[in-house]
Amino acid sequence: MLRSGRPLLSRGVSQLRASGDQRPVLRFDGEAFRLKRTGELVRALLVLRLCAWPPLVTHGLTLLSWSRRLLGSRLSGALLRASVYGQFVAGETTAEVQDSVQRLQGLGLRPLLAVPIEEEPGTDRGGEAWYEGNLKAMLHCVDLSCGPPGSLPPQPVLMQLKVTALTSALLCKELTLRLGEPQSAKELSPERLAAAMDSGEDLGISSLSSEQNQHLGASLSRFHRIAQYARSRGVRLLVDAEYTSLNPALSLFVSSLAQCWNSREEAGRDGTPWVWNTYQAYLQDTHERLTRAAEEAERKGLGFGVKLVRGAYLESERALARERGTADPTQPDYEATSRSYSRCLELMLGHVCRRGSQCQLMVASHNEESVHQAVKRMSELGIPLDGPVCFGQLLGMCDHVSLALGQAGYAIYKSIPYGALDEVIPYLLRRAQENRSVLQGARREQGLLSQELLRRLSRSP
């Protein structure tokens, strides 16, 4: 039985030492799967195979409603729980989520909980009540992230935050447009928004209607409440990046929160930031924006936290650009995105190296080359294994990489959605559609899973 903390694995992580370095050399060869139960391996193999089948991802909701009609909702629900839901979701109740989290911690992995709610860019769910309900769910997520009362969570505790669950995507779109106008941009400075967050004062932005100003005020108050509560419980908030039509507004909110919560007074002695932003390497201007944001944070004496991803909305971004006849904001091909990721990674590691814990980075990628690059450069730059750089992967994906990282002593977080079956399945299907290429590319993981299962079979009497 594994105890919580880091279990010892004899061969999953090669204990070979790199010459002149005391760090373990990482090999993502599936040895780490020895830590998993056979049932978990079988489920992972079946589910990953299933998810690589394009019709399932494209027509998931239709197939789901057919299966409900054919099998009844109880049986089809049970099948989902034993497969896709069980693989990618932590559970529904507090006890189920805490149980999943403890199991992960026993394997050397850390939870990065995410409330699966979001709003489409062109829609408005309407009414402050919906956003207030989401805020309540997020405050509960802060509590869940801390673990059961009295437990000592591994530090630091991180949680994902989707801005469009707390404010309307339509307002974000409007703000993004206004930020492009010099006069409005002045009114929308992070300093002004930060002051309003704290005081609740009406900003009265001249280019917004009175309803929009009211909604902005209520949204800022929600951001303030979640950040204040997370800070009081020692939980760091990682704000997700979304579509380019919203991202400038999201970054404005993050900068305003950073003004309050990443300052020297709030961040404490080591200066670790409480609110982080996400940068998507598939956008052409990301390296430039990241350079500017990192320099600005340093100039203002603020902590700077970044979740670095390749980006999830490729197809939608391109379709929108085609529809509007505007320039495609994304990199021309996969190789260009990977080069961009690598440059952004290098940039951030340089900042981490200079600023120490005031600059934090999550390498949020399933890509083995990106992980190897990060690990290699951390070693060359003398960045500690479990310090200002951590890794992030989705629950149920790329476990051969996550487990090997965790076993070697790196800080590795699994992004974990949770919630009721009916609420989470549409969310999962959306994520699966966005990550279609990743799911189809999980062949190597499937091969390693089969290899481990065959090894177990051949050993049985």
Ligand SMILES: Cc1cc2nc3c(=O)[nH]c(=O)nc-3n(C[C@H](O)[C@H](O)[C@H](O)COP(=O)(O)OP(=O)(O)OC[C@H]3O[C@@H](n4cnc5c(N)ncnc54)[C@H](O)[C@@H]3O)c2cc1C
């Ligand atoms: C912990 C965590 C948090 C995340 N948070 C966010 C978030 O806040 N916002 C967000 O947008 N995404 C987020 N993602 C998803 C992420 O952006 C990627 O979609 C996903 O991780 C796949 O990229 P990869 O590096 O893991 O894998 P890879 O397989 O190496 O890369 C796949 C990615 O490459 C890019 N790509 C693929 N084909 C092309 C092409 N033809 N041209 C240009 N680029 C291409 C796309 O970005 C695609 O997603 C998160 C992922 C993780 C693990």
